[in-house]
Amino acid sequence: AQTVTQSQPEMSVQEAETVTLSCTYDTSESDYYLFWYKQPPSRQMILVIRQEAYKQQNATENRFSVNFQKAAKSFSLKISDSQLGDAAMYFCAYRYLMNYGGSQGNLIFGKGTKLSVKP
C-alpha cells in the first residue's frame, strides 16, 4: 500500500527566513501526483502546490517551491521569506492517476508537520 511519511512533527522558522519541510512516500507506480496542503487553525485545507510525477521540473508557486526527487521518492517543500501567516499544519499527499489499478483518485496523506513562525 502507498504510504506518505513526514518525519518532522514540528518545525520552527524565523520570519523572513527559509524553511524546508520533508516528505517521503512509497509507491511502485511510475506516474502519480504529489501535493502539499496547508491547514491553518481554521482547519480549512488549502492546496499549496502540486507536482505531476512525469514532470522533471520542480513546481513553484510564488514563495513555495518543491524539491522532487523521484528516484529517492522524496518531495520536500521549501518556503522562502517566511511570513507569520505561513504558520499552520502542512500535509504532504499522494494520489494515483484516476482509474489506475482500481484507484479512484483519493488522496493519501502524511501525518503532517506543524510549522511555527517566530516574529
Next chain:
Amino acid sequence: NAGVMQNPRHLVRRRGQEARLRCSPMKGHSHVYWYRQLPEEGLKFMVYLQKENIIDESGMPKERFSAEFPKEGPSILRIQQVVRGDSAAYFCASWTGQGYYEQYFGPGTRLTVT
C-alpha cells in the same frame, strides 16, 4: 462561485446517538470524497461518491457508517450509534468528475462525542 460547504461546522452528540454530516459540493461538481481526520493525524479517505452512486467505500468502517449523494441535495455522511472514537474532523472534497482531478475541500465538520 461558492466553495464546498459543510454543515454543521460543529456537532456534539452523546454516545449512542446518530450524527448526520452534510456536504454541498461546488457548483458543477458531481463527485464527492469524504475524509476523516483524527486528532494529531492526517486525513484518511473514507468514501467516494458520484450522484446516486457509491463508487468506492473501501475506507469506511463496515458498521455504523453510511454515505449517500442523492440526485438532488447534499451528500450525507451518517454515523449511527456514535462512540467516543468517532470524535474527529470530517472533510468532504468535490471535483467535476472529468478533466484535471483537483479536489476542493470544504471547511470540515468537527464531531465531538460525549
